[in-house]
Amino acid sequence: MLSNRFSIERGKDMAATHQQQTASGPKLVQTQGRRQTRLQRLGADLRRDRYLYLLALPGLVFFFIFKYIPMGGIIISFQNYSPFAGVLGSEWVGMEHFNRFFSNPEFMLLFRNTMAINVMNLVLFFPLPIVLSLLLNELRSVLYKRIVQSIVYMPHFLSWVIIAGLTFLLFAKGGGLVNQVLEAVGLARIDILTNPDTFWIMLTLQSIWKECGWGTILFLAAMAGIDPQVYEAAKIDGANRLRQMWHITLPGIRNVIIILLILRLGHMMDVGFEQVFLMYNGAVSEVAEVFDTYVYRVGIQQAQFSYSTAAGLFKSVVGLVMVVMANWLAKRMGEEGVY
Known part of the structure; x- marks a missing residue:
């Protein structure tokens, strides 16, 4: 009896296993077929767009x-x-180096300075290429538009060393050109380079002068893709140029603005080492010390490689989190986002 019951149970298990294999067989074939189709499609795309790749x-x-x-x-x-x-x-x-970094009294100072400079760049610098692109897009003379574009692009190709040198030549308290002019007209000299109260705004103005024109490239390209017939219809309806910019041009480049804003948020912990390092001096150290200069000072000059790497990793993780959150928020608002 026991042997017969064991044989019956074993037969049932084998039958169930056979049914599962029979049922999973078509699914496995279907999955393999889908994978093969994707590979064929990828191969076709690579052959078709081989020069672009x-x-x-x-x-x-x-x-x-x-x-x-x-x-x-x-x-x-x-x-x-x-x-x-x-x-x-x-x-x-x-996590020893991370604990040491977060408990360091300098951490809050670095965080404050880095965030303050980036927030000023985000509020004051980020909108200006959009405004400049709108103004350039309204120029009717193609020749004049090209000349203006070439002029505003030029500072982008100057290194931060040259820009720092120009800043010192213009605003040095002793022999700077601006102070010489102010003294000649009877006004008091101004102290910008060694004044902690003006250091952040000076960095922001440098970034605006250097990169504002270059930042218009993507926005002008996006504006070129807007259908001209939409502008013609708006003119027929009586819309002036300001109305056309507000209701047609800006909505037409909204996706580009949001994508660039998301990418910009990913660099909120990254001020730019070269610019800050060149303008750094002892008088402004309290407002000029940021994560980038701190990593250089501790990691390179003091040879604390592991500790400085932990500080750099913190920066990267914060940037990644901000990009993911901004992208999620953009998608929640109905935009495309970065991915």
Whole structure:
């Protein structure tokens, strides 16, 4: 009896297993077919757009070599890294460097300065390329428009070393051109370079002068894609140029504005080392010390590689979180977002 019952149960299990295999067979075939279809579609896309992919290849190789491969060095932020022991031989300390960084009294100072400079850039600098693009788009003379574009693009190609030098030549308290003119007309000299109260606005004005014209490229390209017939219909309805800009041009480039804003939020912890470092001096150290200069001072000058890597990783994580949150918010509002 027991053997018969065991045989019956075993037969049922084998039958159930056979049914499951029979049922999963078509699903497996369907999944493999879908995968093969995707591969065929990918191959067709690569063949069709092979020249575009070849054009993008140098940029992809650059990002892979200089952006992705170095990410492996993040591991030393969890170690007491020693150049002599190497990554594999260094002692593992976990979150010790992060705890030290967050408990450091300088952390809040760095956070305040970095956020203040970036918020000023976001509020004062980010809208200006949009406004300048709207103004350039309204020019009717193509020649004049090209000349103005070339002039406002030029500062982008100057290095921060040159811009810092020009700033010192203009605003140095002792022999700066601006102070010499003020003294010649009987006015008091102004102190900008060593005044903590004007340091943040000086950096913002430098960024505006250097990058405002270059930032118009994407917005002008987006404006060029707006259907001219929409403007013609608006003219027939009696809309003036201001109304056309507000109701046609701005909505037409809204997606570009939102995408660039999301990407800008990802750099809220990244002020730009070169600009701040060149304008840095002892008189403004309380407002000029940011995460970038701190990582250089601690990591390079004091050779605290693991500690400075932990500070840099904190910056990157905050930027990633802000991009994800901004992208999620944009999609909730009905926009496309970055991804």
